[in-house]
């Protein structure tokens with residue numbers, strides 16, 4: 001489904017129902033346009049459902065570089081699929097190009113993160129999906145993805161632990177088989193090199 005396939009009318013109706021259910025009046029001035037706003041916001045928030053990683057990683061260049069490429073501190077906003085509230089933080093994405101030196105544009109790594117962030121998600125799955133997409137499309141010697149996020153479902157409600165960060169990682173190829181390569185990437189991610 002692409003964002004223009006999102007059923008805006010259906011979301012609007014549902015949001016009106018939610019407003020009634022919480023004891024609000026959806027027809028009062030301040031809330032009149034809210035269902036339509038929420039529908040547009042959801043279409044944007046979940047637009048990744050209509051996107052394929054191939055579409056964003058499609059620009060592959062041949063560069064004479066077969067060493068690690070790492071883009072770190074990519075700001076990420078996603079939506080927890082359990083509570084439909086945001087989780088946000090940073091993604092660090094790295095890979096080692098294959099022997100043909102095939103690399104993608106740096107911005108495409110951030111776009112790839114968004115393809116998976118703009119869906120109802122759990123952090124673990126999102127981390128693996130980004131790594132697997134990199135492996136599939138770029139066929140690199142390895143890929144590493146680290147996500148560190150704060151989940152609003154753990155901070156604004158529920159257990160209420162502001163500041164608690166969830167860190168997940170996915171390592172593929174050389175990053176999985178070589179302790180040294182993984183350690184180098186982690187040192188770069190942590191800013192210790």
Ligand SMILES: Nc1nc2c(ncn2[C@@H]2O[C@H](COP(=O)(O)OP(=O)(O)OP(=O)(O)O)[C@@H](O)[C@H]2O)c(=O)[nH]1
Nearest residue numbers: 080081082083121122123124151153154157158159
């Ligand atoms: N593993 C994982 N858990 C998540 C993620 N996002 C939210 N959760 C957790 O999903 C769980 C859902 O637990 P439930 O007991 O079904 O729901 P709940 O009663 O709202 O739980 P509380 O948040 O503890 O109040 C909670 O423990 C959340 O912290 C995620 O990305 N990964």
Ligand SMILES: [Zn+2]
Nearest residue numbers: 080082083153
């Ligand atoms: Zn949640």
